[in-house]
Amino acid sequence: xxxxxxxxxxxxxxxxxxxxxxxxxxxxxxxxxxxxxxxxxxxxxxxxxxxxxxxxxxxxxxxxxxxxxxxxxxxxxxxxxxxxxxxxxxxxxxxxxxxxxxxxxxxxxxxxxxxxxxxxxxxxxxxxxxxxxxxxxxxxxxxxxxxxxxxxxxxxxxxxxxxxxxxxxxxxxxxxxxxxxxxxxxxxxxxxxxxxxxxxxxxxxxxxxxxxxxxxxxxxxxxxxxxxxxxxxxxxxxxxxxxxxxxxxxxxxxxxxxxxxxxxxxxxxxxxxxxxxxxxxxxxxxxxxxxxxxxxxxxxxxxxxxxxxxxxxxxxxxxxxxxxxxxxxxxxxxxxxxxxxxxxxxxxxxxxxxxx
Amino acid sequence: xxxxxxxxxxxxxxxxxxxxxxxxxxxxxxxxxxxxxxxxxxxxxxxxxxxxxxxxxxxxxxxxxxxxxxxxxxxxxxxxxxxxxxxxxxxxxxxxxxxxxxxxxxxxxxxxxxxxxxxxxxxxxxxxxxxxxxxxxxxxxxxxxxxxxxxxxxxxxxxxxxxxxxxxxxxxxxxxxxxxxxxxxxxxxxxxxxxxxxxxxxxxxxxxxxxxxxxxxxxxxxxxxxxxxxxxxxxxxxxxxxxxxxxxxxxxxxxxxxxxxxxxxxxxxxxxxxxxxxxxxx
Numbered sequence: 001x002x003x004x005x006x007x008x009x010x011x012x013x014x015x016x017x018x019x020x021x022x023x024x025x026x027x028x029x030x031x032x033x034x035x036x037x038x039x040x041x042x043x044x045x046x047x048x049x050x051x052x053x054x055x056x057x058x059x060x061x062x063x064x065x066x067x068x069x070x071x072x073x074x075x076x077x078x079x080x081x082x083x084x085x086x087x088x089x090x091x092x093x094x095x096x097x098x099x100x101x102x103x104x105x106x107x108x109x110x111x112x113x114x115x116x117x118x119x120x121x122x123x124x125x126x127x128x129x130x131x132x133x134x135x136x137x138x139x140x141x142x143x144x145x146x147x148x149x150x151x152x153x154x155x156x157x158x159x160x161x162x163x164x165x166x167x168x169x170x171x172x173x174x175x176x177x178x179x180x181x182x183x184x185x186x187x188x189x190x191x192x193x194x195x196x197x198x199x200x201x202x203x204x205x206x207x208x209x210x211x212x213x214x215x216x217x218x219x220x221x222x223x224x225x226x227x228x229x230x231x232x233x234x235x236x237x238x239x240x241x242x243x244x245x246x247x248x249x250x251x252x253x254x255x256x257x258x259x260x261x262x263x264x265x266x267x268x269x270x271x272x273x274x275x276x277x278x279x280x281x282x283x284x285x286x287x288x289x290x291x292x293x294x295x296x297x298x299x300x301x302x303x304x305x306x307x308x309x310x311x312x313x314x315x316x317x318x319x320x321x322x323x324x325x326x327x328x329x330x331x332x333x334x335x336x337x338x339x340x341x342x343x344x345x346x347x348x349x350x351x352x353x354x355x356x
Numbered sequence: 357x358x359x360x361x362x363x364x365x366x367x368x369x370x371x372x373x374x375x376x377x378x379x380x381x382x383x384x385x386x387x388x389x390x391x392x393x394x395x396x397x398x399x400x401x402x403x404x405x406x407x408x409x410x411x412x413x414x415x416x417x418x419x420x421x422x423x424x425x426x427x428x429x430x431x432x433x434x435x436x437x438x439x440x441x442x443x444x445x446x447x448x449x450x451x452x453x454x455x456x457x458x459x460x461x462x463x464x465x466x467x468x469x470x471x472x473x474x475x476x477x478x479x480x481x482x483x484x485x486x487x488x489x490x491x492x493x494x495x496x497x498x499x500x501x502x503x504x505x506x507x508x509x510x511x512x513x514x515x516x517x518x519x520x521x522x523x524x525x526x527x528x529x530x531x532x533x534x535x536x537x538x539x540x541x542x543x544x545x546x547x548x549x550x551x552x553x554x555x556x557x558x559x560x561x562x563x564x565x566x567x568x569x570x571x572x573x574x575x576x577x578x579x580x581x582x583x584x585x586x587x588x589x590x591x592x593x594x595x596x597x598x599x600x601x602x603x604x605x606x607x608x609x610x611x612x613x614x615x616x617x618x619x620x621x622x623x624x625x626x627x628x629x630x631x632x633x634x635x636x637x638x
Contacts, residue, residue: 052543074542081543087536091558100554101544148544158543 080149470580505587529563
């Protein structure tokens with residue numbers, strides 16, 4: 001039995017010369033919340049539209065619950081969807097909005113009422129049943145949007161940037177509410193967003209998209225800790241990239257020459273001696289020590305070039321070897337001044353090799 | 357000081373308003389008032405008061421026919437305009453090949469003077485016009501269809517001349533409609549027909565109504581089209597014109613009384629329409 005609820009198989013979609021989706025393969029497992037993450041224009045909306053049926057792929061097939069739906073029209077795909085701009089029907093009350101999918105399906109009146117009220121209770125909006133969408137706040141509207149998407153127990157729930165029209169504080173609250181609701185219902189969900197924090201906080205797995213391709217699929221932890229490409233590393237959180245050449249590989253560790261310094265880095269699969277690679281490390285994984293600190297692994301002398309006070313952290317730009325600038329974020333306990341000589345430590349375990 | 361500037365400001369406001377006010381009173385209010393007075397004078401006199409002109413028209417055996425015809429033409433052509441405009445707008449919204457030209461074409465009937473349009477229509481729909489040539493030559497009909505000077509023909513001409521208002525507002529409302537509503541309905545399981553019926557039509561209804569009221573008002577007051585192409589069918593405006601255009605000496609008072617009745621009917625209709633529009637919808 002196929003356990004993928006949604007599957008895109010080799011999907012390609014072109015708009016004239018623009019390739020919106022290039023051979024995209026994506027599978028969302030039953031009961032999983034997957035995020036499709038990428039910058040605007042990366043093709044995530046096209047991928048979503050292939051799933052809803054608003055876009056027919058030029059090549060490849062789309063499966064929902066093991067059934068090839070590539071040629072099935074949108075209204076027969078049994079989907080629930082939440083929209084960025086809520087898309088509540090302005091001429092209908094909250095009740096009528098949530099009732100709409102049931103009315104279309106000719107669910108008997110009595111059962112219909114029960115299902116609508118259940119859905120409204122789920123999002124704690126039952127007392128707003130007779131309100132019109134324009135009388136609700138953004139957060140309330142989006143909760144109604146969720147109720148409308150869930151009321152007929154669809155096979156999968158699609159969420160298209162559902163929180164990006166809300167203000168920052170509400171967005172964070174809603175994030176947990178959506179996560180909670182989806183786990184409680186055990187429904188399969190695909191969540192499209194360009195907000196990496198949202199993706200990391202919400203998902204079971206994240207698929208990072210760029211320029212029409214899926215760059216990496218993995219748990220939030222894998223994506224954040226072990227990005228496989230420069231794009232993924234850069235898109236999710238802050239990054240240092242240090243260009244170097246692999247001198248040798250010993251017991252899984254690559255020795256990388258960067259100008260006149262040498263770095264020890266866990267070798268990635270496929271790393272070869274003599275190869276030009278990028279060493280990647282997050283700014284908050286880099287350690288700063290006073291200049292008289294005893295030498296440890298991957299520790300180099302440098303000079304603080306610039307620092308920015310960010311409240312809970314301090315952001316340093318340290319110049320190590322000529323032309324190699326490293327960004328460091330530390331808590332404010334030990335402080336260094338601009339122009340001060342420091343020791344910079346890049347813990348081996350926190351460094352990654354990225355092949356280009 | 358402030359008192360002085362206040363007065364000064366009032367004066368400036370008044371001066372700025374005065375061209376508009378002069379226009380309103382000179383071009384609209386004054387003629388209406390003259391017409392009202394005229395309708396209350398005995399025919400051909402400049403003094404004395406009478407309701408005889410109204411009584412004469414209201415008791416005229418032709419009166420009911422004229423009013424009925426006027427309403428029939430206006431309502432039928434408005435209704436047909438809506439039936440024509442909605443599918444047209446749905447089509448043009450998809451921006452098919454040549455949609456720009458089509459958009460311009462919609463505007464032609466209101467830019468062409470009624471007189472020219474009317475003559476053109478008579479030529480096109482006449483027994484030797486292109487329409488009948490098409491029927492005879494391509495569809496092999498035995499005899500030409502009579503369109504000109506029939507009631508059907510008059511309705512067709514009205515629709516041609518006045519549907520633009522409805523079509524333009526319907527199209528612009530439809531193009532202002534967020535496609536997300538339709539997407540949401542589709543994903544929720546609605547067929548294209550159901551999307552149209554439950555989502556699109558209700559949401560563009562205000563646009564359809566505001567356009568169709570223009571079509572209705574214009575059709576109600578239509579003059580050159582029925583004058584030239586109406587034959588024996590004479591709606592109110594033509595009947596009014598008959599009073600001053602045929603009788604010697606011209607019956608200005610009778611014409612004025614009819615004009616006042618026409619204006620009253622239009623006002624009543626507008627109030628009725630505003631009620632519908634103001635009903636809570638979206």
